[in-house]
Amino acid sequence: MENRLEVENLSYAYPERHALDNVSFRVSSGEIFGLLGPNGSGKTTLFKILSTLIPITSGSARILGYNLATEVRVIREFLGVVFQHPGLDGKLTIIENLRHHGHLYGLSGKTLQQRISELLECFGVADRAKERVEILSGGLQRRVEIAKSLLHSPRVLLLDEPTSGLDINARQQLNDYLGVLAQTENILVFMTTHLLEDAETCDRVGILDAGRLVALGEPDELKAEVGGDVIFIESTDSDTLGIAIIEEFGVSTVLTDDGLRLECERGHEFAQDVVAAFPDEIQSVRFGKPTLADVFMKLTGNLFEERKEN
Amino acid sequence: MLPITTIWWREIIRFYRQRSRLFSAIVQPLVFWILIGSGLSASFQPAGASDGNGYIAYFYPGIVVLVLLFTSIFATISVVNDRREGFLQGILVAPVPRWQIVLAQALGGTTLALGQGLLLLLLAPMIGIRFGTLSLLLSMGVMALLAFGLTNLGLLIAWRMDSTQGFHAIMNLLLIPIWLLSGAFFPSTGVPGWLAWTMKFNPLSYGLAVFRHSLYLDTATKAFGAVPPWTFSLLITCLFCILTYVGATFTASAQVN
Numbered sequence: 185m186e187n188r189l190e191v192e193n194l195s196y197a198y199p200e201r202h203a204l205d206n207v208s209f210r211v212s213s214g215e216i217f218g219l220l221g222p223n224g225s226g227k228t229t230l231f232k233i234l235s236t237l238i239p240i241t242s243g244s245a246r247i248l249g250y251n252l253a254t255e256v257r258v259i260r261e262f263l264g265v266v267f268q269h270p271g272l273d274g275k276l277t278i279i280e281n282l283r284h285h286g287h288l289y290g291l292s293g294k295t296l297q298q299r300i301s302e303l304l305e306c307f308g309v310a311d312r313a314k315e316r317v318e319i320l321s322g323g324l325q326r327r328v329e330i331a332k333s334l335l336h337s338p339r340v341l342l343l344d345e346p347t348s349g350l351d352i353n354a355r356q357q358l359n360d361y362l363g364v365l366a367q368t369e370n371i372l373v374f375m376t377t378h379l380l381e382d383a384e385t386c387d388r389v390g391i392l393d394a395g396r397l398v399a400l401g402e403p404d405e406l407k408a409e410v411g412g413d414v415i416f417i418e419s420t421d422s423d424t425l426g427i428a429i430i431e432e433f434g435v436s437t438v439l440t441d442d443g444l445r446l447e448c449e450r451g452h453e454f455a456q457d458v459v460a461a462f463p464d465e466i467q468s469v470r471f472g473k474p475t476l477a478d479v480f481m482k483l484t485g486n487l488f489e490e491r492k493e494n
Numbered sequence: 495m496l497p498i499t500t501i502w503w504r505e506i507i508r509f510y511r512q513r514s515r516l517f518s519a520i521v522q523p524l525v526f527w528i529l530i531g532s533g534l535s536a537s538f539q540p541a542g543a544s545d546g547n548g549y550i551a552y553f554y555p556g557i558v559v560l561v562l563l564f565t566s567i568f569a570t571i572s573v574v575n576d577r578r579e580g581f582l583q584g585i586l587v588a589p590v591p592r593w594q595i596v597l598a599q600a601l602g603g604t605t606l607a608l609g610q611g612l613l614l615l616l617l618a619p620m621i622g623i624r625f626g627t628l629s630l631l632l633s634m635g636v637m638a639l640l641a642f643g644l645t646n647l648g649l650l651i652a653w654r655m656d657s658t659q660g661f662h663a664i665m666n667l668l669l670i671p672i673w674l675l676s677g678a679f680f681p682s683t684g685v686p687g688w689l690a691w692t693m694k695f696n697p698l699s700y701g702l703a704v705f706r707h708s709l710y711l712d713t714a715t716k717a718f719g720a721v722p723p724w725t726f727s728l729l730i731t732c733l734f735c736i737l738t739y740v741g742a743t744f745t746a747s748a749q750v751n
Contacts (some may be wrong), residue, residue, distance in 0.1 A: 235587050236586075236587055237583065237586060237587060257589055260587060260588060260589035261589045263587065265583075265584070265587045267580055267583050267584070268580075269579070269580030269583075270579070270580055271580045271581055271583055271584035272581070273504065273508070273581055274579075275507070275508050275511045275512065276504065276507065276508075280507070283500075284500050284501075284503075284504055285584070285588075287496045287497060287499070287500035288496075288497050288500060288501075288584075288585065288588040288589075288590055289588060289589065290496060290497075290589075292496060332584075
């Protein structure tokens with residue numbers, strides 16, 4: 185059995201719009217792959233195709249060597265799926281939900297019982313196993329949800345926006361856990377996210393914009409391509425200041441919610457110069473290393489945050 | 495087998511934990527029966543029925559079928575809810591063929607409906623029905639068949655639906671008329687031609703007929719007149735079950751998310 189996920193020239197169109205346009209990438213077992221993109225970029229469509237909910241209409245995909253178009257039944261056996269919307273039954277207890285899921289995958293008796301105990305322990309919900317899911321907090325439900333998806337020991341784990349609804353600690357915990365899981369169990373982890381922080385923790389990232397894969401690589405690699413530093417300048421009159429900066433320094437700026445944004449080499453020196461040149465107009469200056477949002481901006485010409493709102 | 499039993503089991507547990515559903519599915523038809531049955535008894539003698547039974551006895555089998563219909567419908571509404579809440583997706587990506595999913599759901603609905611129907615069957619002696627072993631077993635069997643067919647009819651619709659509002663509309667426009675025109679409310683004897691034909695093409699007319707025959711198998715005075723014959727009605731009812739099940743499976747298989 186091959187140990188990777190291969191997507192080649194995948195396209196998908198809904199009657200009213202094009203969702204995916206010639207997307208190709210590969211992910212290996214033991215690797216965490218993050219598909220980053222603003223809402224409406226086609227992430228969920230790609231997720232649904234990989235999780236066997238939507239059939240392939242154009243292009244191809246193989247998971248561990250099996251063809252997604254023709255061997256869905258086999259693929260479903262080793263696929264663990266975590267959807268964005270909770271897939272638990274609130275009227276059932278945690279343990280009942282897990283048992284139900286185990287039965288769907290043909291697990292029963294002692295094997296199932298043991299597996300459930302292991303996972304409840306691992307996700308720290310053992311003491312609440314007999315409580316109904318509807319009374320649990322969102323964070324706890326999420327943990328049960330992920331425990332459920334691992335019950336049948338999947339070799340490929342697909343997660344759609346797994347950290348949505350989690351606080352920052354729980355998010356960190358989950359990302360750490362996925363890392364351990366991928367390494368110790370050699371599981372292939374594929375997740376979609378619109379959160380830059382989540383994407384940063386992945387081994388490799390694909391950036392999706394309007395159905396096209398615009399970047400593919402390790403987060404550091406991608407950020408290195410942007411080069412230099414990113415500077416944000418706050419001003420009372422950003423428009424005028426933007427024009428003045430172009431005239432004075434020959435650097436183009438973009439107006440964002442956080443103020444004027446520009447990229448340059450040796451940002452700390454530039455910050456000093458710009459403050460010296462416009463002492464009255466500037467309220468604050470901060471600079472930092474590029475993030476994946478900057479990669480997105482460089483490749484698409486759009487701000488990641490704006491796309492998100494659109 | 496395991497996937498079928500686990501999906502079936504979940505339907506039962508859910509129903510048990512939402513007991514208001516149980517209440518509404520049985521009390522509403524019961525009130526219907528008592529009010530309409532008593533109210534019309536004085537002025538309405540079903541065509542061809544033996545004297546002394548009255549309308550309340552005629553209406554009884556129809557009310558049992560209404561309870562089956564309501565319970566089946568409530569069970570199928572859970573499919574719509576499962577989709578909306580995301581639970582169904584988890585089942586759809588599991589390695590379980592759609593025919594097994596639908597069968598489990600249908601059996602879940604059937605079990606619940608049968609349970610409610612049996613409660614109502616306890617009232618049968620009050621209107622002069624005498625049960626022998628055969629008539630009792632037969633009546634239960636027919637109830638199970640009807641519940642299975644009606645649940646599948648509900649599933650056939652529910653698998654296409656995104657909202658329960660839509661399902662309620664279908665229920666009022668399709669399911670209730672099917673019940674009204676099945677001979678549950680009035681016999682087809684003497685009604686205008688177009689209505690008689692509608693009733694003739696209604697599969698539930700035959701379900702109700704075979705149920706009436708089974709209930710009164712061991713009772714001499716029958717509370718109904720001319721209804722379609724036994725074996726033919728049973729055949730149509732079985733066919734109805736098979737077609738609705740195949741239809742529901744087909745719909746579920748065509749559904750992608």
